[in-house]
Amino acid sequence: MSSFSPVEMVRRILDEPVVRPAQLQWRRRQFLSRDGHGSYFGVFDSFKSARAWLPSSPEVDHAALAAEYVDVRTKKVFSYDYPVMWWLDRALRDGASTVLDIGGSVGVHYYAYGRYFHMPDALTWRVVEVPTMVLIGKNLAAQAGAAALSFSENLHESVATASDDVWISAGAIHYFEDGRPDQLLKKCVRRPQHILLNKLPLYNGEDFVTVQNIGEGAFAPLHVYNRARFIQDIKALGYTLWDKWAVQERSMDLRGYPERSFPSFTGLYFVDSARMFKRSKPLLS
Numbered sequence: 001m002s003s004f005s006p007v008e009m010v011r012r013i014l015d016e017p018v019v020r021p022a023q024l025q026w027r028r029r030q031f032l033s034r035d036g037h038g039s040y041f042g043v044f045d046s047f048k049s050a051r052a053w054l055p056s057s058p059e060v061d062h063a064a065l066a067a068e069y070v071d072v073r074t075k076k077v078f079s080y081d082y083p084v085m086w087w088l089d090r091a092l093r094d095g096a097s098t099v100l101d102i103g104g105s106v107g108v109h110y111y112a113y114g115r116y117f118h119m120p121d122a123l124t125w126r127v128v129e130v131p132t133m134v135l136i137g138k139n140l141a142a143q144a145g146a147a148a149l150s151f152s153e154n155l156h157e158s159v160a161t162a163s164d165d166v167w168i169s170a171g172a173i174h175y176f177e178d179g180r181p182d183q184l185l186k187k188c189v190r191r192p193q194h195i196l197l198n199k200l201p202l203y204n205g206e207d208f209v210t211v212q213n214i215g216e217g218a219f220a221p222l223h224v225y226n227r228a229r230f231i232q233d234i235k236a237l238g239y240t241l242w243d244k245w246a247v248q249e250r251s252m253d254l255r256g257y258p259e260r261s262f263p264s265f266t267g268l269y270f271v272d273s274a275r276m277f278k279r280s281k282p283l284l285s
């Protein structure tokens with residue numbers, strides 16, 4: 001008897017090479033419709049070819065996408081935020097006082113995490129974002145009196161001039177065309193002591209680019225990275241992988257490509273090996 005559930009059996013039949021083209025055509029229509037919100041489609045070799053396939057859209061630079069961040073995510077944390085909060089709190093207690101938050105929306109993590117632990121008075125927290133989020137984020141910070149928060153639209157300039165103690169990027173760095181962390185670290189004048197990367201699409205196969213229906217009529221290309229290489233490239237720059245966790249709330253369900261689908265995203269915490277926490281050992285070797 002087969003060990004697959006009926007749903008999995010149907011899925012496997014649809015992924016068969018003979019049926020796959022019809023499935024992909026139907027999926028394509030669904031992906032591009034309102035019902036496709038949140039879903040992924042296709043395999044591309046670059047952002048350029050993904051964009052050539054996608055209908056024209058503002059991608060992530062779209063005011064309608066800000067509402068959920070302003071209304072919900074500035075106030076609420078999710079289970080996958082707890083490892084980040086745990087390590088960030090510890091880093092701040094250990095003396096870290098400058099944070100670079102890559103793709104931090106309107107400053108959601110600054111506001112939401114600040115409800116759970118004390119942020120030092122001298123803290124500076126710089127968010128790199130698209131122009132629309134920068135504008136909304138600056139207005140929100142002015143209203144909230146959040147003097148620690150600042151915003152930048154230029155990732156490479158921010159990184160080149162950065163001397164931040166902590167880098168955070170949650171569910172974001174893979175949407176940047178050239179945001180691979182090891183490449184950014186190589187451009188940095190003073191590298192961060194702590195790197196917290198959350199909600200990353202990492203898996204065991206080859207790197208590829210896919211596209212996502214991000215809602216409100218917008219679509220975005222994103223990278224999916226090979227896990228071992230992604231981690232090794234950061235370690236090779238002198239970092240220790242201190243912790244990692246599965247983000248069960250995110251998965252890559254890429255119809256027609258079972259070998260590129262995976263059930264959870266990943267969170268990673270790296271510490272500069274030369275400046276590790278004094279009285280503890282890495283959780284991972």
Ligand SMILES: C[S@@+](CC[C@H](N)C(=O)[O-])C[C@H]1O[C@@H](n2cnc3c(N)ncnc32)[C@H](O)[C@@H]1O
Pocket residue numbers: 060061073102103104105106108128129130133169170171172173175176177
């Ligand atoms: C899925 S959201 C995650 C937001 C937040 N970090 C969180 O975890 O809730 C991805 C964020 O990355 C930003 N982003 C994606 N590509 C970007 C780019 N090329 N330049 C600046 N920001 C970008 C988007 O505007 C968006 O706010």
